[in-house]
Amino acid sequence: MLKRMGQKFECTCGKVHQVPDVEFVIERWSSKHLSGFFTDATYLVDENTIKLVDVPDSRTLKLEGKPRVLATMENVERVLSQFNGKHIVSIGSGSLTDIAKCAAHLKGAKFSSFPTAPSVDGYTSSIAAISINGEKTTLQATTPNKVVIDPKILIKAPSELVKAGIGDICAKFTARLDWKLSNLVTGESICDLVWEELKVTFEKVLMKVESILKKDEKTILELMRALLISGLNITVVGNSRPASGAEHLISHSFEMYHELRGETPMYHGLQVAIGTFITMKAYKMIFENIELRKMNIKDEERFSILKRLFKERIATKFMRTYERKTRVDQIELERVKEVLYPTYVQFHKKIESVLEQIGVKELLKSYDPELIQKITLVANTIRDRYTILDLLDELSLLKDFSSKIFEL
Ligand SMILES: [Zn+2]
Ligand SMILES: [Zn+2]
Structure with a gap:
């Protein structure tokens, strides 16, 4: 799929599939100048991931959760109530990514991702698993515009x-x-x-x-x-x-x-x-x-x-x-x-x-x-x-x- 970005292809199922045009950037120390990769972005972080990157405070939304932020509709709504931009970038792993791409979809905004751990396959998927009143629900989400990867951050991800x-x-x-x-x-x-x-x-x-x-x-x-x-x-x-x-x-x-x-x-x-x-x-x-x-x-x-x-x-x-x-x-x-x-x-x-x-x-x-x-x-x-x-x-x-x- 990585070689077919933006292309259409005929599949064995009989349908013609469209591969999204996602831009991938793999660059060591990209975390140190992340805002150089995005224009007009709002960054979604939590208290752990904010320490990993250099992004302007005025453009940062922080979610809190003990012991960690979960992908719930309350958190999606929290983001929606504070986010007025056109492009949201998640800085985190599975839950933050699910929250950001679901919020982007509901707001009609662009979504990009800076994965902080190789922990889940949600960074490039067009769906999000969000808990609504305790029920895990699969919701439509925005496909990323760009995925920026810093190998130096990934190797520091917790072993779990x-x-x-x-x-x-x-x-x-x-x-x-x-x-x-x-x-x-x-x-x-x-x-x-x-x-x-x-x-x-x-x-x-x-x-x-x-x-x-x-x-x-x-x-x-x-x-x-x-x-x-x-x-x-x-x-x-x-x-x-x-x-x-x-x-x-x-x-x-x-x-x-x-x-x-x-x-x-x-x-x-x-x-x-x-x-x-x-x-x-x-x-x-x-x-x-x-x-x-x-x-x-x-x-x-x-x-x-x-x-x-x-x-x-x-x-x-x-x-x-x-x-x-x-x-x-x-x-x-x-x-x-x-x-x-x-x-x-x-x-x-x-x-x-x-x-x-x-x-x-x-x-x-x-x-x-x-x-x-x-x-x-x-x-x-x-x-x-x-x-x-x-x-x-x-x-x-x-x-x-x-x-x-x-x-x-
Ligand atoms: Zn197919
Ligand atoms: Zn999974």
């Missing part, structure tokens, strides 16, 4: 954010499997070029996790590159399908669970790493023919779990989304395996070891296994997206699977 970036990259594997699955069983259209292009950098990142974790500049930039391409894929396709499958439904569920309790979730990519771990287990079960007991989940049970996790108002909405989901009359499991196997076998061992390297087992230990089970059981209700969780659900295997994640 670097691990989060690796987690958000691992998710592209399960997202691709889920997309192929949906294409096969529901007929959803699928784009192959976006995956082919991402795969090259994706593989490099998986091979170099050790040096990324040591914050070697060259490989940190490789991670950033993979994240930028993944975000562009979302923009090109027009929805988050290329970047997000069951693992993101699980991570969004955890994020909502925490936010509704006034707690701060883990960084997005770390919650996603947990989601990827669980989703990989679901695929493992299919590919390794692991026997599970068939058990149906009654609607009352599903609703009562949703209510306990997310409150009644949100639970009712999710039940409606669930009822409207695509159902497949007959699933030919052998055919599913045949079509998905080449992708699965190419990456699953590597992803398993990368998740281990970023500490997914320790992250999982911070949760009560019962909560992990409950979230796995209802994560497929929060969006209309078809994933492996729906396949298990339709095969009446989801309930037994969710109780055996750690035995598989």
